[in-house]
Amino acid sequence: MSKVKRIPGFRKDLCNLCGDCLNLCPVLKLPIEVAKKEVKNLIEGKESEYALYKCTTCLSCNLYCPERANPYQLILERWNDLYKERGAPPLYRFVCPTMESNIWQLLNVFLSNQERRWIYKWMHYVPKPNDTPLLIGNYTHLFPFIIGGSQLLDYFKPIDRIDQWEGGAYLYQGGYLDIVQRIAQRTKNDFDSWGIKNIVTCLDAVEFIFKEVHPKEMGVNHSQNFINFNQWVLDKINSGELNLKKQLNLSVTIHDNCYSKALEGPYWENPRKIIKKCGCRIIEMKHNKQDSLCCGFGSGASWVKNISIIFDIITEGMKKFKEAEETGAKALISYCGGCIYLLWATKELLRSKIEIFHVIEIVRMALGEKMNYPRDHISRAWDIIAIMTYSLILSFFNKNFYIQQITYDKDLSTFKPKKYRLLKTIRYVMDFPLMKNLFAKVFHLLRLLLKSK
Numbered sequence: 519m520s521k522v523k524r525i526p527g528f529r530k531d532l533c534n535l536c537g538d539c540l541n542l543c544p545v546l547k548l549p550i551e552v553a554k555k556e557v558k559n560l561i562e563g564k565e566s567e568y569a570l571y572k573c574t575t576c577l578s579c580n581l582y583c584p585e586r587a588n589p590y591q592l593i594l595e596r597w598n599d600l601y602k603e604r605g606a607p608p609l610y611r612f613v614c615p616t617m618e619s620n621i622w623q624l625l626n627v628f629l630s631n632q633e634r635r636w637i638y639k640w641m642h643y644v645p646k647p648n649d650t651p652l653l654i655g656n657y658t659h660l661f662p663f664i665i666g667g668s669q670l671l672d673y674f675k676p677i678d679r680i681d682q683w684e685g686g687a688y689l690y691q692g693g694y695l696d697i698v699q700r701i702a703q704r705t706k707n708d709f710d711s712w713g714i715k716n717i718v719t720c721l722d723a724v725e726f727i728f729k730e731v732h733p734k735e736m737g738v739n740h741s742q743n744f745i746n747f748n749q750w751v752l753d754k755i756n757s758g759e760l761n762l763k764k765q766l767n768l769s770v771t772i773h774d775n776c777y778s779k780a781l782e783g784p785y786w787e788n789p790r791k792i793i794k795k796c797g798c799r800i801i802e803m804k805h806n807k808q809d810s811l812c813c814g815f816g817s818g819a820s821w822v823k824n825i826s827i828i829f830d831i832i833t834e835g836m837k838k839f840k841e842a843e844e845t846g847a848k849a850l851i852s853y854c855g856g857c858i859y860l861l862w863a864t865k866e867l868l869r870s871k872i873e874i875f876h877v878i879e880i881v882r883m884a885l886g887e888k889m890n891y892p893r894d895h896i897s898r899a900w901d902i903i904a905i906m907t908y909s910l911i912l913s914f915f916n917k918n919f920y921i922q923q924i925t926y927d928k929d930l931s932t933f934k935p936k937k938y939r940l941l942k943t944i945r946y947v948m949d950f951p952l953m954k955n956l957f958a959k960v961f962h963l964l965r966l967l968l969k970s971k
């Protein structure tokens with residue numbers, strides 16, 4: 519238990535109960551009187567009928583609130599209360615690196631030798647005081663080929679500490695606030711012990727967590743300077759140090775992730791500037807920037823039944839695909855590694871034709887770097903689908919739980935793979951095109967049957 523008290527992100531003193539936040543919410547769209555009552559109930563800790571069971575953590579309500587009271591953080595606070603009461607659902611082990619069997623441990627079964635080499639190096643390097651580490655992060659770890667071997671890494675020391683939990687970014691999104699505070703303190707200890715001055719994060723979300731959430735809500739101040747990766751890329755392109763050899767001449771639409779709204783501008787503008795520099799024409803989706811919809815991941819935060827979580831996530835992601843396809847763009851671009859692995863899994867399950875790129879891949883193509891696109895992504899998407907299926911089956915035998923350990927043990931036992939015969943069989947079967955189609959159909963039938971929200 520931390521001695522430092524958390525500071526509530528929701529500003530009760532500023533809220534006038536106008537209800538705009540949940541009325542304008544692109545997901546809930548509550549009638550104004552219902553929205554007022556729901557906010558009041560949330561503040562008073564009374565039964566919530568909507569927000570706690572339908573919110574997709576998109577963060578837009580903070581931008582809609584005229585008083586800047588941070589209603590999103592009010593929802594997080596109530597989810598934190600719910601976690602204390604009922605624990606996390608069994609399926610959430612999936613994203614807990616210190617629990618058996620999590621996605622990083624399971625993915626070890628499918629990594630290529632090249633990926634293993636990259637990851638081993640990134641996981642074991644201990645930064646020296648004059649290094650500028652680039653935090654690869656838990657989600658980029660899932661598809662290291664998007665950045666591995668690129669000249670973009672030559673400027674940094676890439677490091678990959680999965681049990682730093684992306685600074686707590688995805689736990690924060692699910693309202694696990696007390697755990698985030700422990701992670702804030704733990705990452706501070708790591709950074710200080712390395713003696714580093716500058717840190718670059720692959721994800722905007724992680725930068726935001728370190729710079730804003732840890733000091734303002736968790737009471738933990740980092741003494742390092744955090745550099746935004748997209749800003750860094752943009753500066754290097756503008757200065758000519760990154761020499762874009764090719765104009766890609768591609769029509770694209772952009773997926774704005776939930777955290778991109780946190781600073782109301784820079785996080786969603788910089789990737790657009792980069793993408794345009796690479797010769798892409800942007801066609802915006804109906805919901806974009808401050809109004810953008812979640813990739814689906816956030817839907818898991820408002821879980822009702824463990825069994826429905828994956829189906830709810832994919833259902834939410836389908837809305838994004840519908841909007842992306844309606845633009846007529848050739849490709850959908852994400853600048854968040856957390857979103858992209860879900861978007862690829864959803865694309866494969868929907869059998870959608872739209873291409874998906876990470877913004878890093880767009881830059882690499884413009885730099886003239888060779889990548890094994892889309893083969894690596896398709897294969898990884900089915901690895902992830904197999905892991906999700908396997909985790910869902912495992913979850914039937916587990917109960918709700920509380921996250922106790924936040925740090926790996928000395929043997930990294932919850933990272934090292936085991937035999938996983940069932941997982942390998944599921945993945946083997948998914949290599950046949952006919953089985954992929956059949957699986958996608960069965961998945962959608964189950965999705966319709968289990969629709970919970």
Ligand code: SF4
Nearest residue numbers: 543573574576577579
């Ligand atoms: S975070 Fe998004 S989905 Fe949740 S209440 Fe706010 S606007 Fe609605």
Ligand code: SF4
Nearest residue numbers: 533534536537539583
């Ligand atoms: S949080 Fe903001 S938008 Fe929501 S009810 Fe309070 S003042 Fe209104």
